Amino acid sequence: MDLTDKVALVTGAGSGIGKACALKMAAEGARVIVHAHKDEETRATVDAITQARGTAFGVTADLRDDAGFKAAIERGITNFGALDIVVANAGINGIWAPIDELQPDEWDNTLNTNLRGTYLTLHYTVPHLKRAGQGSIIIISSINGTRVFSHGGASAYSTTKGGLLALGQMVALELAKHRIRVNVVCPGKIETKIDENTRARSSGEASEPAQYPDGKIPLTDGAAGTGNDIAEMVTFLVSERARYITGTPVWIDGGQSLLVG
Numbered sequence: 001m002d003l004t005d006k007v008a009l010v011t012g013a014g015s016g017i018g019k020a021c022a023l024k025m026a027a028e029g030a031r032v033i034v035h036a037h038k039d040e041e042t043r044a045t046v047d048a049i050t051q052a053r054g055t056a057f058g059v060t061a062d063l064r065d066d067a068g069f070k071a072a073i074e075r076g077i078t079n080f081g082a083l084d085i086v087v088a089n090a091g092i093n094g095i096w097a098p099i100d101e102l103q104p105d106e107w108d109n110t111l112n113t114n115l116r117g118t119y120l121t122l123h124y125t126v127p128h129l130k131r132a133g134q135g136s137i138i139i140i141s142s143i144n145g146t147r148v149f150s151h152g153g154a155s156a157y158s159t160t161k162g163g164l165l166a167l168g169q170m171v172a173l174e175l176a177k178h179r180i181r182v183n184v185v186c187p188g189k190i191e192t193k194i195d196e197n198t199r200a201r202s203s204g205e206a207s208e209p210a211q212y213p214d215g216k217i218p219l220t221d222g223a224a225g226t227g228n229d230i231a232e233m234v235t236f237l238v239s240e241r242a243r244y245i246t247g248t249p250v251w252i253d254g255g256q257s258l259l260v261g
Helices: 016-027 039-051 066-080 104-132 155-178 227-238
Strands: 007-010 031-036 055-060 085-088 135-140 180-187 249-252
Touching: 007 016, 007 066, 016 031, 016 039, 016 055, 016 085, 016 135, 016 227, 031 039, 031 066, 039 055, 055 066, 066 104, 085 104, 085 227, 104 135, 104 155, 104 180, 135 155, 135 227, 155 180, 155 249, 180 227, 227 249
Parallel strands: 007 031, 007 085, 031 055, 085 135, 135 180, 180 249
Antiparallel strands: none
């Protein structure tokens, strides 16, 4: 999966799946534009890449800030003078609550971060890919909102993740004539810190009990996957080995979503 001389932007690369993708692609030879929401997270990922003898350039921005996010992306692209790969990963779990308790500002924050933020990522990067005459985009969605609908109170989050799958398939067809491939990766339970930033209120009231066999993740007897499990697939999909794949969702969940789909 040689990515030598390729330039990759990874949003939300300060931790979890985004950081794993940035590290893996750098190890395969890509020069990585590392985006994160906090300076310390940006620096940590850049340092990890450079310590492994990779090449990275960090940019910090709130992807809900149109002008600031655009300026950050442009700084990264200018630094390397090109852009070939975009991994739109940044997102939040947000507030999980029954629909009649979930407040409009809470709904808006989740949609603005996950769905609008991904739109902005594509909006600001696709012109560069078009000028290059090629490229690969990966959108990180989830099993929630695409195969699984049983997590009570996750209506805003699942709406964004279902929307990201639709967005990916729409733009895959739109951009094919520009030789830009777009694929959507849908992780299941992954060992990341995103759950630490999830706030739930009365989510049990919004839940419908689901019956599972022993071990909610069949392939691993319940153990969660890792960020590297996602990074391996992302790196394959952006490489020339996947040159005939576009508009395709890939569920990476150890069979978890098959129990409730």
